[in-house]
Amino acid sequence: MTKSKIANVLKYVFLFVAAMISIFPLVWMFISATNTSGDVLGGRLLPGTNLLVNFRALTARADIGQALWNSLRNALVATVASLVVCSIAGYGFEVYHDRGKDFLMRVLLLSMMIPFAAIMIPLFMMVGQLNLLSTTTAFVLPTVSTAFLIFLFRQSARYFPRDIIESSRLDGLSELGIFLRMYIPVMRSTYATAGIITFMAAWNNYLWPLIIMQSEESRTMPLLLSNLVAGYVTDYGLLMLAISISVLPTIVIFLLLQRSFAEGIVLSVK
Template identity: 50%
Template structure:
């Protein structure tokens, strides 16, 4: 009897947590189909104003231009961040050097510095270099993060040294070992790091707001911010913009969900 009670309690808690987690998404979808007054009134049924909200959104904001900006910025950051951070993590673990650990400690210490404290000096430096309103200016602060380097180094410990030695004997170069041996065996780690990097870059608002001052270079989070900055907010249109913004991250996460779990838990195939 006690076993059944425990099982019931476990499933009950899972159902409650699932409802709490899913409800904001459900409300966002429902709100995007209703008028602003219905959203404010707490209406929780599907409305008929989805097309009207879309027409209003497209007429007032360059949503698809901002969507394209977010896509190209995020894909560029994700690809280059994975390559640079994985090379750094692999190098810290595989190549032995007395000073390596001190450098690695300095890299980890930078995790304690809030990004807000770096924005002003970064903005001044990038403005002098002519990197304002550029993809490179958006990318640079995210290309080698301590979190990704630590993740790749931790998982590189599971990479068999015998494979490296055998590859060297066969005449494979160090970069050949990395790209042809290390990367294929760390697919789950790359998937997990890719999901984290993609989501962080896609949802990046603060740095994008600082570095991207031109309206033609703005991203989706900046567009959503613009929708709430007027005297009157159209919540139906706002929720539709939020829904469109959420779709890419949801697709990436659910596509790589299995590999994401494996990569976070340190599983290597």
């Protein structure tokens, strides 16, 4: 009894320490957004009074509203499109698996093993020839279908009980109907995970928007952030405020979607 109590305490201590180490840089970043440049570099750990000054300097310096909207629009479109295309493919690869589809899956997996730098010039040429420079379409197209997401849905479909598929077929549901009405609700936590990581990847994407977003009006948040550190003198208070703003959407999305981890799902496998 005492032994398990000690183990329990140790568990909380371990989780607490891990959580503290995990959030320290983020907390420091938020605190730094309220400090002056000199205090940020001096490693000040307490909140300051410079938040308003930093905010005014930032909004005078850059059109942060435009960049946020561009990033948000690009990332949301990319995320929704990816989830639709990749989840149905991952489901298809697992539920209807045969030698041909298994082989195709392995071939597709290879696509994630090439560094982006190696394919960005041909991609840039394609987008340029299609006259899509500086558009959301250009941003989204190469990221809609990713082997990683397809593979995630394929692996997760393995947890989807076959009995449900069989009984749904007997109930007269079409194959697409089974996917839409049975698979999607049951796999909520997988969708949440996929949504978070896809949104985050699209939100933080740097190299691709850098070369295709030619007009100043189409700049995304990461591009705006890189402007802030390019001069001879960097204002770190302003910078920390800008990056604090830039990570907020990801955190909000995570907080919204993470509830699906908490609820747990009871499958009716009867």
